[in-house]
Amino acid sequence: MVLKFIDREFELEELEKRYKESRTHLILIYGRRRIGKTELVKQFIRDKKSFYFLARKEPMELEISRLIKSFNRKFNVFIEAESLEEFFAELKKFGKIVVVIDEFPYWIEEDKSIPSLFQYIWDEILKDSEVMLILLGSSISTMESLLSYKNPLYGRRTAQIKLSPLSFFHLREAFPKYSWEDLVKVYGVIDGIPAYLQYFDDSLMVEENIERNFYNKVSVLYEDAERLLKDELREPVTYLNILKAINDGKTKLTEIANETKVAVTNLPKYLKVLETLDLIYKEFPVTVRERKRFGIYRVKDFYYKFWLRFVYPYKDDIEIGAITFSDLQEDFNKYLGEVFERVCREFLIRINGKKLPFKFTKIGRWWDKEQEIDIVAINSLTGNSAFFEVKWRTLNYRETIKILKELIEKSERVNVKGKKFYGIIGKGIKEKEKLKERGFLVFDLSDFEWVLREPGSRER
DSSP: OOOOOOSOHHHHHHHHHHHTSSSOEEEEEEOSTTSSHHHHHHHHHTTSSEEEEEOOSSOHHHHHHHHHHHHHHHHTOOOOOSSHHHHHHHHGGGOSEEEEEETTHHHHHHOTTHHHHHHHIIIIISTTSOEEEEEEESOHHHHHHTTSTTSTTTTTOSEEEEOOOOOGGGHHHHOTTSOHHHHHHHHHHHTTOHHHHTTOOTTSOHHHHHHHHHSSTTSHHHHHHHHHHHHHOSOHHHHHHHHHHHHTTOOSHHHHHHHHTOOTTTHHHHHHHHHHTTSEEEEOOTTOOSTTSSOEEEEOOHHHHHHHHHTGGGHHHHHTTOOOGGGGHHHHHHHHHHHHHHHHHHHHHHHTTTTSSSOOSEEEEEEOSSOEEEEEEEOTTTOOEEEEEEEEEEEOHHHHHHHHHHHHHHHTTSOOOSOEEEEEEEEEETTHHHHHHTTOEEEEGGGHHHHHHSTTTTOO
């Protein structure tokens, strides 16, 4: 499957704007592995005078030598330099040029003085030039440290781009043959990770793609979850155990500590690392303002969520061919309920101010010790709110009314002011118009087409 470059128009446009300026630029681009950072810059530089260099975890003396040789070979020149300062002094003579250093954090790991060195290069060598220097990194914590006040490069950058996974609705562009139901399944398996889309073929059933890519020990997706942790972390097994515990429903510090046997006093540092890798996040009820209590940890990445639930526990069986995905279909359908919740949240964000009776300013789950509501959307200024239940099944009129009545009762526990609206989003809902006439907000998969038809729906 040949996959075109999807949904990075905004980032490309921003890079182009800066390139057209007659000045020097320092741009940081970062995000988790497989997110499409390298593809983005390669798309950007393909018609420009440019130099791309992939850093390695090697001593800086070797890296500098390799950098210079690579540059000389690319431009068929012979520049002599023994340091990065000398190299960039020569580079400046090439006029308007884009220089990309991929996996820049590797250099920082090798030499902690690299940020200070690049501060000098930026302030004393590249000033008044037309060099566009782009630094890429998969280590989110290291790249974000370059933005901090204490870092020597603080205040030097002219732009920063943190790449996120593609949205659910852009999967339609990647897989035009799939139905919306199929796309929810795909999203629940590989999220919107650009590098993973290439392994799915929409001429095959989703289940067949899952079988080929996750229940085959030689496939990339079967082992990439562990590979990423091993590449990034010194204690991959500990981090994997923490991810598994959270995915299994151990969402609070003490629960995670008890499950993983990691001391509760040491656990926060591990959780912080997983947060910076964009693999977990801390979720709070949408109405909570003071975010110190009530938070729970959740796995953010659906690729990891799927792998931890449907692959990792069965690796021994998969290795000998004793289990297939069809054996887990019933549990997978239950799992899709959680996936559909996030999809529906994105759907509501897309139709905010267009298909809703008011424009909300925040959206999320709500819960207390006794009850939970799938989605609550609130306007912080007016207090108007909308409450939604999400159901991954087809509902008849009678079932829908019962669910909505229960939702109204649960909403009384939520401390909001203003007018309240109530709704439901399902895989399919019968007699939608009749429900709408009663004042309910009712949507199902058939309404997703509207998002693609609406002008400006692809705007970021």
